[in-house]
Amino acid sequence: MTRIRLLAYAILDGTPIPIDRVADQKPYYSDKRKRHGVNLQVIADPAGRLVWASAALPGSTHDLTAARTHGIIDALTSVGVMTFADKGYQGACGSVRSPFKRRRFRPQLSRRQKAVNRAHAKIRARGERAIATLKTWKILAKLRCCPRRATAIVQAILVLHHVENPAHAG
DSSP, X not given: OHHHHTSSEEEEEEEEEEBSOOSSHHHHEETTTTEEEEEEEEEEOTTSOEEXXXXXEETTSOHHHHHHHHTHHHHHHHHTOEEEOOGGGTTXXXXXXXXXXXXXXXXXOOHHHHHHHHHHHHHHHHHHHHHXXXXXXXXXXXXXXXXXXXXXXXXXXXXXXXXXXOTTOO
């Protein structure tokens, strides 16, 4: 949180990492993606660099539930950092901002809401770049180990990423 406190804003996003070895099938299966995996939460800085990655949770865990489980929302709110997230974080409150979502019986979003969503998407695209950077590590294409080891692997990749790309380098 000391590094995140210094940021103008942060970008929060979740990403699934596919796995093939599963001891208990049910919690790791994501109905949305139709495969087994683990859920990672990632925080990126305004330049799109990785700052933090969470411990791995089962793939069936929703992004908002994962963020609340790790205490990410409370921590970001307590340090007062404006955080941009996707529609999966609707209802997060605090300093987390998510785009407007069209409801079932609401005809359309207003012109102002669409403009806000476009600006929000431009900011969040940098966070997607951070996740793409994380996934360039070939080992994360499909983890072929126990899901309990996913956290250690991602944390090691994060450390190697920070060594390879220091924050002060352009």
